[in-house]
Amino acid sequence: MAKSNVVPFRRPRKSGSRNDRYRLRGKSPQSGQKGPRTSLMALISAIMIAAGGWFAIGGGDLSGVLAFATTPTADRLAAAFAYCRESARMNCVVDGDTFWFEGEKIRIADIDTPELSPPRCEAERIKGEAAKARLLALLNAGNFSLASGWRDEDKYGRKLRTVLRSGHSVGDSLVNEGLARRWDGARHGWCG
Numbered sequence: 001m002a003k004s005n006v007v008p009f010r011r012p013r014k015s016g017s018r019n020d021r022y023r024l025r026g027k028s029p030q031s032g033q034k035g036p037r038t039s040l041m042a043l044i045s046a047i048m049i050a051a052g053g054w055f056a057i058g059g060g061d062l063s064g065v066l067a068f069a070t071t072p073t074a075d076r077l078a079a080a081f082a083y084c085r086e087s088a089r090m091n092c093v094v095d096g097d098t099f100w101f102e103g104e105k106i107r108i109a110d111i112d113t114p115e116l117s118p119p120r121c122e123a124e125r126i127k128g129e130a131a132k133a134r135l136l137a138l139l140n141a142g143n144f145s146l147a148s149g150w151r152d153e154d155k156y157g158r159k160l161r162t163v164l165r166s167g168h169s170v171g172d173s174l175v176n177e178g179l180a181r182r183w184d185g186a187r188h189g190w191c192g
Contacts, residue, residue, distance in 0.1 A: 096131025
């Protein structure tokens with residue numbers, strides 16, 4: 001019989017303990033028997049429940065969109081906020097829906113406020129300054145929490161977060177006071 005130049009395929013050795021290798025194959029480390037199979041959706045659901053998150057499908061302004069948000073367990077974040085200057089931006093407010101917290105730029109995900117850089121008209125500037133002042137007051141009013149949205153960042157690299165205090169959106173306060181609109185995926189003018 002002639003020798004072949006073909007080398008048989010061998011699986012690379014798996015690192016980790018014996019228990020890790022069994023878990024990777026879906027087998028019990030004690031018996032070596034296969035355990036129950038879990039669907040991907042069941043696994044994702046279990047992870048989401050364990051992480052304290054929620055799924056929302058449809059409804060509200062996100063009609064037809066699958067959204068995920070992390071529900072914080074408690075309001076634990078706090079800082080002394082000021083208005084942002086050109087230099088160091090640590091804990092400061094840029095405008096009515098954007099602020100810096102611990103060196104990260106955050107865009108409040110559930111609202112849209114008038115633009116300040118530059119405003120398109122005097123009415124937008126006045127309302128934008130009022131929204132900025134109110135956001136500063138709301139952030140300085142006590143502990144808050146940040147919840148992730150269905151996207152982590154916007155196209156400008158800002159973290160998209162909903163700001164919550166006692167489980168209620170700070171953005172809703174701005175909307176109720178007429179200083180913001182609920183975010184519907186597009187910017188709308190404030191001039192007329």
